[in-house]
Structure formats: structure tokens, C-alpha cells
Amino acid sequence: MEPLLKVTDLRVSFPGPSGPVHAVNGVGLELAAGRTLALLGESGSGKSVTAQAVMGILDVPPARVAGSVTLRGRELLTLSPRDRDRVSGEEIGMVFQDAMAALNPVFSVGDQITELLRVRRGMSRADARRRAVELLDRVRIPAPANRVKDYPHQFSGGMRQRVMIALAIALEPAVLIADEPTTALDVTVQAQVMELIAEIQRDSGMGLLLITHDLGVVAEVADDVAVMYAGRIVERGTVEQIFDGPAHPYTEGLLASMPRVDRTDEELYAIPGAPPNPARLPTGCPFHLRCHRVTPECRSDLPALEPLPAHRASACHHRTEVLHATQR
Amino acid sequence: MPPSDDVVLRVENLVKHFPLKRSGSLRAGGVVKAVDGVSFELRRGETLGVVGESGCGKSTLARTLVGLEKPTGGSVRFGDAVVHTARGRELRALRRRIQIVLQDPYTSLNPRRTIREILTQPFEIHPDVLPKARRTARISELLDLVGLDPSLHLDRYPHQFSGGQRQRIGIARALALQPDVVVCDEPVSALDVSVQAQVVNLLERLQKELGVAYVFIAHDLSVVRHISDRVAVMYLGKLVESGPGAPLYDAPRHPYTKALLSAVPVPEPASRTNRQRILLAGDPPSPVDPPSGCRFRTRCWQATDTCATQEPPLAGPEHPVACHYPLAA
Known part of the structure; x- marks a missing residue:
């Protein structure tokens, strides 16, 4: 079956002072309806740029985008800007980290939802207003009929994050892309917002692409996980596969370096060094400088994302060894 | 472990209020x-983790502890000295003893100074600590x-x-003058x-080597559990519960602590279906006009009329809790 959203060999670069900066280097993703795919990575890994390229909100130029992004089999990257806007606007909902920056400060939230419905759906002012109140109610904003004017x-x-979710689902998109939707929120509020997103997804059957750096959030909500490092997918699998037995030393290190709230642990494992600068990627495997399993071939040869049993994949020369070592 | 009476910092009923200025109004x-009334011993x-x-x-607590804010009431004592009334030599000596590490490593270092200059500065301010030659x-x-690598x-x-x-x-700058306390x-x-x-590992190693005490303030409950000997939970300007890490995390006694802990995502997909999560309604109330009685009562599922009228004190010997109806251990 054709996946809902399919990204193939996506490449994004930006001009830099000393040549192009390759932010995304051949990313492939598949998202099915009703599934949640987490794109996990640290700052500079290229996860947000990947999301922006899929959403079609990168400025091209200066950015250069190559590869393929299809929605229900239809190529998006070759569409005219006008068609692209329409498809992205109606079929891909977007939620960002900073709702204050994503919402327009000089219009009431009701006006912003109403305008969207009038322009895209041709609704009358009164109908759009009614629908806006329903949407605010849907995202559980108390007293929506009053708050619509705020x-x-x-x-x-x-609550602002809820408003942004209301806007994102107003046109009943097939795909929701959420870029660090709860990162700026306190943990109790984060739990409420993630619960809300999961519930809306269950009811609507949207595909959810969740961009995050938070392993805990991934473990709570994702079905499938793609781990990004230095602009590449380094590991892919179901959430259970990834957390129960990672097949890439980077994922292995990330999981081991996380303190746990539910137990007292001894010294944390720390991955040495820092993520590489995308303008100056090392030769060979981009993780080799920080890897405790490094061998000479890692320094010279870039490992491709190769399949492993049970439909998972890892971009590591030693993937089979890593998997044997980490699987319980 | 050091002897338990070896207190380096004694905080008593510390209060810091900020006047609210209304723009365009003299009112x-x-x-x-x-x-709003925080007490603890370090x-x-x-x-000591504060979450x-x-x-x-x-953060206001952190800034007040090191003397960057003047408290509205209460005191912070280091030995016999009171942090906010000390003057002259005594104040300079105190400042050496209590240092701070800030959140944002991008704004807390002067961009126009080299690392050498940044690390020399503490010795220029306190020249008696070390002769120039050394x-x-x-x-x-x-x-x-x-x-x-120097x-x-x-x-x-x-x-x-x-x-x-x-x-x-x-961290190197905070440790330069060999403080007893780093906030x-x-x-x-x-x-x-x-x-x-x-x-995190570095901070733990330095503590072992240098014997420095930390007040570790963070919103990340997992990191705080990992690094802290004792933990204090803060809600709307007050401590609601404090105690040794493991009992506090494994058997919280305050409903807020329980809710907070239950909201933390656990990186274990297998456990997500059978976890009990308490979803608190709404956001914390405003610190300008906190609820009467217990400040948590507006979001608490077991609040009664008593909670609205009487403020529960932080009471108990080893694992004190500020709640009229503490949860069973």
C-alpha cells in the first residue's frame, strides 16, 4: 500500500561563508495514516529542516531542496508555488514549538481561525465563527465562545499551543507535522498537550510526524522512530525495537545518557564530544569521532542505512554487533 | 557523607516580592x-535539588541565595554571617564562598574576553586569594x-x-575561588x-573531589533525581515537600509532587499502557494573587474546605510535607 507521506532521498543545503552547508543529506521517511512517526534528533541534526522541507515553508533560494516528497502518491517538490501552498495548506497541518511566534499577535484567535476557513473553505462569516468556537472547544479551551475574541x-x-492545534486541524489535514510541540511547556502542561494531540489523531486517523529531541516523549507516543544525526537517518524501527535494543551506537549512547525519573541510577553514560557542525562534517561515518565502537573503516567509509531483520535499519558498519550487544 | 549537623547554608523564611508596576499609572x-517563605538547610x-x-x-530563589536579589524578608546565613546584611570585608568574603552557575552558556560569558581573562577576573576581584605569580x-x-585543554x-x-x-x-569560573556553595x-x-x-557527571565528580555543596535548581525531574541527595519541590513561591531523593520520588506525599512525577515521560514504550497518569487541570495560578489557604488547592483532586481557609505548614521530621491530607507512604 502506498504510504500517506513518503520522503525519498531528501537533501537540503544552505549557502554558507565557505561553501554550501548540507543540513539534510538523503533522508527517507514513510508515514502511514493513523500512525505516529517520531523524528528524533539533537540541535543541528537537520530534523527541523527536514520538517520544513516537507511542509514547504523553506525559502528556496537560499535553501536548495532535492529529492522527493509525495503525499498520497503525488509529488510535492515539483509543484508550482501556488499549488504547493494549496496542498500544504489543506492537507498538512503544522504545529510549532513557539505558538507566540506562530500566531499573529494583532488578530484575535477567532479571527485567525475564521479567516482560514473563509479563504480555504469559502465559509460565511457566521459559519466560520461557529466552527472556530467548535474547534476551540475541540482542543478543550474552557469557555470557547468567550475566548474566541481573545x-x-x-x-x-x-492554551496558546492548543489554539495552534485548533488552527492546524481546522481543515482536517491528512498529515499533522508537529515540530517540538511541547518543548517550551512545563511537564504537567506537556502531558496535557501530548494527550490532546494523541486523542485528535486517534479520532481523525491523521498521520502524525513528530519532530523532537525528547526520548521520553517519543517513548510515550510514537509507533515508529527515525533517529537523525548530522543530516542523516542513522537508525529506523518501531518504538519498541529502538528502545529495547538500539542498533546504532548513537541511539545506544542517547538512551544510556538519560537519567531516569523512576529509579536512582549510578553514573550516567556520557557520549564524548559534541554533535558535528553541519558545515564541517567529518569523513566516513559522521558519528565516528564520538563512537566507542569505532574501527578504521568508520573513519573512511560512510555507512549507508542498511536493513536489519524485522523491518528495521541502521547506518552503522557494526549494526549487527550493536544489536546483539543491546538486545535484552 | 559529612556529619549531618554540618550546615553551610541556613535559609529561614525567605521572602522575595516584586512590586508590580502598572504602565501609565501611578497607582x-x-x-x-x-x-514566599522558603526555609531549608544545606x-x-x-x-539539594529544587524542582x-x-x-x-x-530562579528568584537562586538569585536571592547568592545575594543578587535583596530579600523582602527572612534570611540566608552562611556560618555566622547573614548574606544580605553583610558589608565590606565580610561581604567580599561571603561572595567568595557562594557562587552561581547560570542556565544560558551563551549569555553568561562576556563575548569580548578570552577564557584566560574570564577566569582571571575572580582573582582580580579577590586579590588576596592567590598571589599574581601563581x-x-x-x-x-x-x-x-x-x-x-589549557x-x-x-x-x-x-x-x-x-x-x-x-x-x-x-563551572570553572564558579569554582575558581574554592567556594563552599555553588547554586x-x-x-x-x-x-x-x-x-x-x-x-552532570562533571558536577558530580567535582563535588567528590572538592567537597562543594550544590543547590541544584531545575525543571527536569529526572536530572534532579540523579544528582541530588535531597530534593525540595516548589509550587507558587513555597516548598510543598522535601526529603531524600528516593523516598520523595518513589512515595511522594504531596499531591502536587505525585502529579508532577506522573507527568514525566518515561523512556520505556512497554510501560506506557499501564502507567497511572494524573493530568492536572489548567495552569498554575498567578503568583500575584495566589489562592487562599493551600496554594495548590485549585488544582488538587482531594481539596476540602479546610484547604481553602488554612495554610498547611511544611511539617514532619525526615520527609516534611505541606498538606492537610498527605498521601500514604
Whole structure:
């Protein structure tokens, strides 16, 4: 079956002072309806740029985008800007980290939802207004009929995130892309917002692409996981596969370096060094400078994302060994 | 473990209110009750973790502890000296003893100074600590201590370092004058997960080697559990529960602590279906006009009329809790 959203060999680069900076280097993703795919990575890994390229909100130029992004089999990257806007606008909902920056501060939230419905759905003012109140109610904003007149700054951080979710689902998109949707929120509010997103997804059957650096959030909500490092997918599998037995030393290190809230642990494992600068990637495997399993071939040959049993994949020369070592 | 009576910092009923200025109006507004009666003791060489959500007053607490804010009431004592009434020599001596590490490694280092200059500054302010001739060697030692290479790094500027390296420099600066207490205000929350563990391990190693005590303030409950000997939970300017890490996390007695802990995602997909999660309704109330009685009662599922009228004190010997109906251990 054709996946809902398919990304193939996506490459994004930006001009830099000393040549192009390759932010995304051949990323492939598949998202099915009703599934949640987490794109996990640290700052500079290229996860947000990947999301922006899929959403079609990168400025091209200066950015250069190559590869393929298809939605229900239809190529998006070759569409005219006008068609692209329409497809992305109606079929891909977007939620960002910073709702204050994503919402327009000089219009009430009701006006922002109403305008969207009038332009895209041709609704009458009264119908759009009614629908806006329904949407605010859907994302559980208390007293939606009153709050529809309020401006973004009159909402708390968690409530603003709900408003953005209401806007993102207003046109009933097939795919929701959420880029660090709860990173700026407190843990109690984060739990509420993730619960809400999961519930809406269950009801609507959207595919959810969740961009995050938070392993805990991934473990709580994802079905499938793609781990990104230095602009590449280094490991791919189901959430159980990844957490129960990672097949890439980077994933292995990330999991071991996380302190746990549910137990007292001894010294943390620390991955040495820092993520590489995308303008100056090392030769060979981009992780080799920080890897405790490094061998000479890692320094010279870039490992491709190769399949492993049970439909998972890892971009490591030693993937089979890593998997044997980490599987319980 | 140091003897338990070995208290380095004694905080008594500390209060910090900020007047609320209304723009365009001469009328005095209310006050933000950022810290509203916090008491605790910090023992030599231990780590006290302080957790709470944004707006609970934990950063104001950090700034008041080190003397960057003047308290509205209460006191912070270091030995016999009171941090906010000390003057002259006594104040200078105190400042040496209590240092701070800030959250943002990008704004807490002067971008126009080299690492050498940044690390020399504490000795220029406190020249009696070390004669000039020995400072260069001491600065190299400090960099070495935090895992940076003095021969490579001393004459570079902050922008030439990664976030994790900058945080190491901030820690080296805080340790330069051999303090007894370092207040760490969200020291790892700006760092990537893979780098966070390095800095946490560094702080733990330095504590073992130097015997320094930490007040470790953070919103990340997992990191706080890992690094702390004791933990205090803060809500709207007050401590609601405090105690040794394991009992507090494994058997919280305050409903807020329980809810907070249940909201933390656990990196174990297998356990997600059978976990009990308490979803708190809404956001914390405003610290300008906190609820009467118990401040948590507006979001608490077991609140009664008593909670609205009487404020529960933080009471109990080993694992005190400020709740009229504490949860069973």
C-alpha cells in the first residue's frame, strides 16, 4: 500500500561563508495514516529542516531542496508555488514549538481561525465563527465562545499551543507535522498537550510526524522512530525495537545518557564530544569521532542505512554487533 | 557523607516580592510573590535539588541565595554571617564562598574576553586569594579540572566553544575561588541530551573531589533525581515537600509532587499502557494573587474546605510535607 507521506532521498543545503552547508543529506521517511512517526534528533541534526522541507515553508533560494516528497502518491517538490501552498495548506497541518511566534499577535484567535476557513473553505462569516468556537472547544479551551475574541497574548503557554492545534486541524489535514510541540511547556502542561494531540489523531486517523529531541516523549507516543544525526537517518524501527535494543551506537549512547525519573541510577553514560557542525562534517561515518565502537573503516567509509531483520535499519558498519550487544 | 549537623547554608523564611508596576499609572499595583517563605538547610558537600514549574520562583530563589536579589524578608546565613546584611570585608568574603552557575552558556560569558581573562577576573576581584605569580598555573588547573585543554583553549573566545564547553567554562569560573556553595540555576537545560550527561557527571565528580555543596535548581525531574541527595519541590513561591531523593520520588506525599512525577515521560514504550497518569487541570495560578489557604488547592483532586481557609505548614521530621491530607507512604 502506498504510504500517506513518503520522503525519498531528501537533501537540503544552505549557502554558507565557505561553501554550501548540507543540513539534510538523503533522508527517507514513510508515514502511514493513523500512525505516529517520531523524528528524533539533537540541535543541528537537520530534523527541523527536514520538517520544513516537507511542509514547504523553506525559502528556496537560499535553501536548495532535492529529492522527493509525495503525499498520497503525488509529488510535492515539483509543484508550482501556488499549488504547493494549496496542498500544504489543506492537507498538512503544522504545529510549532513557539505558538507566540506562530500566531499573529494583532488578530484575535477567532479571527485567525475564521479567516482560514473563509479563504480555504469559502465559509460565511457566521459559519466560520461557529466552527472556530467548535474547534476551540475541540482542543478543550474552557469557555470557547468567550475566548474566541481573545488575542494570543491573553492565553497561557499551554492554551496558546492548543489554539495552534485548533488552527492546524481546522481543515482536517491528512498529515499533522508537529515540530517540538511541547518543548517550551512545563511537564504537567506537556502531558496535557501530548494527550490532546494523541486523542485528535486517534479520532481523525491523521498521520502524525513528530519532530523532537525528547526520548521520553517519543517513548510515550510514537509507533515508529527515525533517529537523525548530522543530516542523516542513522537508525529506523518501531518504538519498541529502538528502545529495547538500539542498533546504532548513537541511539545506544542517547538512551544510556538519560537519567531516569523512576529509579536512582549510578553514573550516567556520557557520549564524548559534541554533535558535528553541519558545515564541517567529518569523513566516513559522521558519528565516528564520538563512537566507542569505532574501527578504521568508520573513519573512511560512510555507512549507508542498511536493513536489519524485522523491518528495521541502521547506518552503522557494526549494526549487527550493536544489536546483539543491546538486545535484552 | 559529612556529619549531618554540618550546615553551610541556613535559609529561614525567605521572602522575595516584586512590586508590580502598572504602565501609565501611578497607582501601585500588586506584588509578585515570587518566593514566599522558603526555609531549608544545606549541608557541607551535599546536593539539594529544587524542582518546580516555570513561575514557581525557583530562579528568584537562586538569585536571592547568592545575594543578587535583596530579600523582602527572612534570611540566608552562611556560618555566622547573614548574606544580605553583610558589608565590606565580610561581604567580599561571603561572595567568595557562594557562587552561581547560570542556565544560558551563551549569555553568561562576556563575548569580548578570552577564557584566560574570564577566569582571571575572580582573582582580580579577590586579590588576596592567590598571589599574581601563581594565577596562571591555577587557571590552567581549573580548565583541566573541567575537562578542557589549557594549551588549546585559554586564548580563545566564548563563541569558539560549543554549548557544553561553555557551561564547563562557567563551572570553572564558579569554582575558581574554592567556594563552599555553588547554586546551579538550570545548568544543563540549554544543552543537548548527549552533552547534558557530560556536565552532570562533571558536577558530580567535582563535588567528590572538592567537597562543594550544590543547590541544584531545575525543571527536569529526572536530572534532579540523579544528582541530588535531597530534593525540595516548589509550587507558587513555597516548598510543598522535601526529603531524600528516593523516598520523595518513589512515595511522594504531596499531591502536587505525585502529579508532577506522573507527568514525566518515561523512556520505556512497554510501560506506557499501564502507567497511572494524573493530568492536572489548567495552569498554575498567578503568583500575584495566589489562592487562599493551600496554594495548590485549585488544582488538587482531594481539596476540602479546610484547604481553602488554612495554610498547611511544611511539617514532619525526615520527609516534611505541606498538606492537610498527605498521601500514604
